[in-house]
Amino acid sequence: MTSSPRDTRRRNKAARLSRAAALVAGKLVPHEKTADLLRAVIEPGDILCLEGDNQKQADFLAEQLASLDSLRDLHLVMSCITLPSHLELFKKGVVRQVDFCYAGPQGNAVADLLAAGQFPIGAIHTYNELYARYYIDLTPRVALIAAAKADRAGNLFLAANTEETPAIVEPTAFYDGVVIAQVNEIVDELPRIDIPTDQVDFVIEAPYPMHLTALFTRDPAAITDVQILMAMMAIRGIYEEYEVESLNHGVGFNTSAIELLLPTYGEELGLKGKICKYWMVNPLPTMIPAIEAGWVETVFSVGGEVGMERYTAARPDIYFTGRDGSFHSNRPMGQLAGHYAIDMFIGASLQVDIHGNSSTVSKGRITGFGGAPNMGCQPTGRRHPSKAWLKAGREANPGPGSLPGRKLVVQMVETFQSGRVPTFVESLDAQDPAIKAAMQGVAPVMIYGDDVTHLVTEEGIANLGACRSPEERTAAIRAVAGYTPVGLKRSLADTAALRARGIVRLPEDLGVSPARANRSLLAAQEIKDLVRISGGLYDPPAKFVDW
Amino acid sequence: METFQHSFPSRPLAWPADRSWALAGVVGSGNLEVLIEPNPAAPDAVAYDLQTSIPGYADSWKAALADFAAHYAVGGTRITLHDQGAAPVVITMRLRQALDLLTPAQP
Numbered sequence: 001m002t003s004s005p006r007d008t009r010r011r012n013k014a015a016r017l018s019r020a021a022a023l024v025a026g027k028l029v030p031h032e033k034t035a036d037l038l039r040a041v042i043e044p045g046d047i048l049c050l051e052g053d054n055q056k057q058a059d060f061l062a063e064q065l066a067s068l069d070s071l072r073d074l075h076l077v078m079s080c081i082t083l084p085s086h087l088e089l090f091k092k093g094v095v096r097q098v099d100f101c102y103a104g105p106q107g108n109a110v111a112d113l114l115a116a117g118q119f120p121i122g123a124i125h126t127y128n129e130l131y132a133r134y135y136i137d138l139t140p141r142v143a144l145i146a147a148a149k150a151d152r153a154g155n156l157f158l159a160a161n162t163e164e165t166p167a168i169v170e171p172t173a174f175y176d177g178v179v180i181a182q183v184n185e186i187v188d189e190l191p192r193i194d195i196p197t198d199q200v201d202f203v204i205e206a207p208y209p210m211h212l213t214a215l216f217t218r219d220p221a222a223i224t225d226v227q228i229l230m231a232m233m234a235i236r237g238i239y240e241e242y243e244v245e246s247l248n249h250g251v252g253f254n255t256s257a258i259e260l261l262l263p264t265y266g267e268e269l270g271l272k273g274k275i276c277k278y279w280m281v282n283p284l285p286t287m288i289p290a291i292e293a294g295w296v297e298t299v300f301s302v303g304g305e306v307g308m309e310r311y312t313a314a315r316p317d318i319y320f321t322g323r324d325g326s327f328h329s330n331r332p333m334g335q336l337a338g339h340y341a342i343d344m345f346i347g348a349s350l351q352v353d354i355h356g357n358s359s360t361v362s363k364g365r366i367t368g369f370g371g372a373p374n375m376g377c378q379p380t381g382r383r384h385p386s387k388a389w390l391k392a393g394r395e396a397n398p399g400p401g402s403l404p405g406r407k408l409v410v411q412m413v414e415t416f417q418s419g420r421v422p423t424f425v426e427s428l429d430a431q432d433p434a435i436k437a438a439m440q441g442v443a444p445v446m447i448y449g450d451d452v453t454h455l456v457t458e459e460g461i462a463n464l465g466a467c468r469s470p471e472e473r474t475a476a477i478r479a480v481a482g483y484t485p486v487g488l489k490r491s492l493a494d495t496a497a498l499r500a501r502g503i504v505r506l507p508e509d510l511g512v513s514p515a516r517a518n519r520s521l522l523a524a525q526e527i528k529d530l531v532r533i534s535g536g537l538y539d540p541p542a543k544f545v546d547w
Numbered sequence: 548m549e550t551f552q553h554s555f556p557s558r559p560l561a562w563p564a565d566r567s568w569a570l571a572g573v574v575g576s577g578n579l580e581v582l583i584e585p586n587p588a589a590p591d592a593v594a595y596d597l598q599t600s601i602p603g604y605a606d607s608w609k610a611a612l613a614d615f616a617a618h619y620a621v622g623g624t625r626i627t628l629h630d631q632g633a634a635p636v637v638i639t640m641r642l643r644q645a646l647d648l649l650t651p652a653q654p
Contacts, residue, residue: 225637225640226634226636226637226640229640414634414636415635415636416634416635416636418634420634420635457636458636458639458640459639482635482636482639483607483610483611483635483638484635488610492617506618507643513647514640514643514644514647515571515644515645515647515648517640517644
């Protein structure tokens with residue numbers, strides 16, 4: 001018996017490349033030939049990866065792909081479904097299965113496609129979970145990616161938004177898949193090489209630059225007194241109390257308020273040098289005042305932020321930068337850092353139920369996950385101790401056989417969303433039967449109640465990690481749920497007992513003066529202040545500029 | 548416009564020597580104004596006087612105002628609230644802010 005060479009993928013790749021040979025010079029393909037290239041390279045049944053996350057999009061390749069009439073039986077793997085061209089593929093009925101993470105901006109359209117039977121979900125993932133599957137059972141046959149620049153040999157420069165490109169390219173290239181890159185421009189010499197040409201098959205200079213969203217820019221002018229009060233409580237009741245040294249912040253205004261209180265309120269409390277030193281977070285403009293005041297040691301990021309390029313390049317002690325001096329990010333490694341190496345994750349949510357589960361799914365919208373659950377969870381593989389980790393662990397894990405430490409996982413929400421919609425609910429909209437049916441019975445919960453240690457609202461802080469039963473946890477949630485239907489069901493006796501044990505804490509229990517919760521306490525009042533404090537290095541996107 | 552007057556039992560407030568009233572917030576869209584004044588006639592109760600531009604939330608107001616009276620020592624006061632559609636999350640904060648001006652300073 002002769003042994004098989006087991007090289008079908010390699011031979012198949014060679015066949016694909018030879019079909020495209022007439023279109024290519026070296027590795028360069030003129031953009032007018034893009035549709036021909038995709039037709040030559042993509043085969044029915046392929047696992048096809050289309051790069052695009054909540055910031056950066058291979059939008060030219062996505063549009064060219066959607067224009068083809070030759071596609072059949074595709075298994076799409078992609079982190080975010082965000083562009084109209086993505087939806088086009090589903091409307092054409094050429095997708096056999098889709099495995100993805102996030103569909104925020106298209107949440108309503110995706111729910112409609114699902115209802116019409118045109119959205120065949122494999123699973124909805126978190127970012128690192130999907131990247132991990134690229135190395136196991138979802139390795140792409142063809143990957144369509146985006147880079148800032150290429151040289152004539154096909155090396156790629158990813159600029160500030162490295163994002164997930166390496167996580168897509170590596171498994172594809174090393175398992176005989178085809179990598180096609182759109183780039184903003186082809187140059188003679190790159191500032192630095194982020195992806196070597198050995199891992200790239202085709203490069204196309206797109207007729208327009210890739211789409212980039214300024215996702216993490218929060219205007220200080222929109223921060224409210226309520227958010228400032230919550231931020232003061234969080235700083236005293238969690239940051240100070242646990243001596244949180246390393247952390248991740250979400251994208252919302254609540255955490256922006258905290259960033260802008262560090263140089264004022266935090267300074268007054270004597271916390272500089274004790275807390276908030278090491279960050280896994282994107283280059284948030286609202287962190288500029290704390291960085292300039294000397295609070296921050298390092299920041300590693302999953303992606304860039306439009307307008308922060310010159311500032312980050314000018315602060316290499318803080319940010320990770322390449323030999324060329326410019327900013328570097330990495331989504332999978334940043335998520336991994338946020339999973340294992342930080343004391344605290346703090347973020348917001350649209351809904352929280354009476355068990356502390358939270359979700360961004362609302363009726364008629366399928367949003368998915370993104371990266372928050374990779375960080376807003378307990379990393380049971382963690383072994384290295386820190387003060388915050390051990391303290392939270394002592395509160396939560398008294399028994400033998402339990403972990404000695406715990407990550408602080410904090411949900412910070414106002415009890416009502418805009419339009420008097422309650423944040424606190426008895427049951428999440430994510431429990432919708434249609435969504436669960438598409439997920440084999442699993443409700444898309446963003447952060448599980450069992451992982452949450454603290455809940456911060458404008459009413460106070462509930463230490464869910466220190467609760468000793470599910471009933472007690474529900475009572476603690478009701479105690480800070482304000483005048484929502486969930487909050488109105490609290491018993492005053494339960495709340496008083498939890499307050500006596502320090503599980504529920506009100507502003508006065510935390511030593512926070514509500515009268516000081518005023519916008520004048522912010523280190524920057526508006527975007528213009530951020531530009532000034534950055535020494536003119538921050539270039540805000542046009543939509544944030546009103547001067 | 549809806550108005551609402553109600554008293555709830557509350558432990559007596561110890562008035563600071565140098566203050567005879569406290570004010571938090573402003574009458575503006577999505578905001579409210581809270582004024583606390585002495586009402587020596589009823590030392591074991593707080594008398595609320597509310598005017599709101601948004602009718603139909605009497606039960607929520609009653610719950611929030613009763614809780615505030617039960618949680619904090621605000622007996623012997625009259626609290627006047629002028630609301631112009633404040634989000635529910637603002638109401639307790641403004642009450643706490645006004646009371647805070649009558650209690651010893653915290654950071």
